[in-house]
Amino acid sequence: MTPDAEGEIVQFDNVGLRYGTGREVLSDVSFTLYPGSFYFLTGASGAGKTSLLKLLYLAQRPSRGAIHMFGTDAITMPRERLPLLRRRLGVVFQDFRLVPHLSAFDNVALPLRVSGAAERDIVQPVADMLEWVGLADRMDARPATLSGGEQQRVAIARAVIGRPQLLVADEPTGNVDPDMAVKLLRLFEALNRLGTTVVVATHDAHLLRKVPESLIMRLDKGRLSDPTGALRYPPRRQTGPA
Template identity: 85%
Template sequence: MTGSDASIVQFDNVGLRYGTEREVLSDISFTLYPGSFYFLTGASGAGKTSMLKLLYLAQRPSRGMIRMFGEDVITAARRSLPEFRRRIGTVFQDFRLVPHLTAFDNVALPLRISGMGEQDIRKPVADMLDWVGLDHRAEARPATLSGGEQQRVAIARAVIARPEMLVADEPTGNVDPDMAVKLLRLFEALNRLGTTVVVATHDVHLLRKVPDSLIMRLDKGRLSDPTGALRYPPRRERIAR
């Protein structure tokens, strides 16, 4: 696919099993397009977290094909995977903050890894912490932060470098409803800058908060796509270009 039809992610008949257990994901096929916003939903145990692990390259599938950023990541050498991962922002359910770093330094980490100079880091990190309501906790370490505060630091870290794709696993699960909406607005703003966003959630109320989003539903390891939205570019993209 080329032009407006170019995909950022393509799954083709992907299956995933852990060890000798039955498949937790079966015959998964879909295409994600640049600059689109997707919700991944499904009951507990449907396979959402497993799907996200495939998307941020923490897990290889048992079968099928996955292409990201125009390249086959299944056959790619393991040494090339960190370069792919640097193009993906990830929000984990367990946050995975670096315990000995302050909130400021956790958020700054992707910028430092990318080689940005210290003089250019301070303002964007301070602005991001202010956006998520933690400017007053910039020097706090993760152990002194509440669960909701750790969640917000993790989200700020994931979006600070404007990744090409953002993958978020229940990103609003530890915050109050007002902050949940504010964080969704942050994701929307990043999306408008061109980032493809995938948010896994069991909260059906969130699905109505982003009008242009597309919905991916998992049911017992299989993906339901009754509208065909995951096989073709979103209509607004086709019209716009």
């Protein structure tokens, strides 16, 4: 059985990545991500998680292999077309990457404004999102006045506000307390139920048990472990009541 190409969000085939002349940090990585699925990416420090995420959000090109995203060859695509492809992605960076001179509200609103949304269609969704992540009283604050955990929540709100087709999150709960970590994970789940494919990189083993329908992608020294073949074929979905 071969998955239907139209049902794939991302396809990696024998991808390798090295920086400069050093050894490969990723070797022979192959997997398929499907619409509406939830994946955890895990592995020891140095296993290559951040490098794999960079390939997923198009910040890095591989040294070898093939990558297709949304039916497009992401390696041979002209660089001037990459911004349009990136608009279909939401990214939560480990270092947040908030715009320092913008308020929390304006940072979260940025993807909507870039996409051309009318201002009247921005205000309420952004306010609701900031309330959800517990920052309703910090909308006007600039990043420098926010704690690390607050900055993380602004970064997550910005990544999900546009309901991206693919959400990539690098250790998104690393700077928040356990209760907020679960709440943010529920936000990712809600987005996933609306059809977004979610990839969350984490070293927190407790989080892996919080999403029963998730698939686990394990990296070990730059190689992806997939003993069941679950990352090559569409995951099974529940057919009865939840």
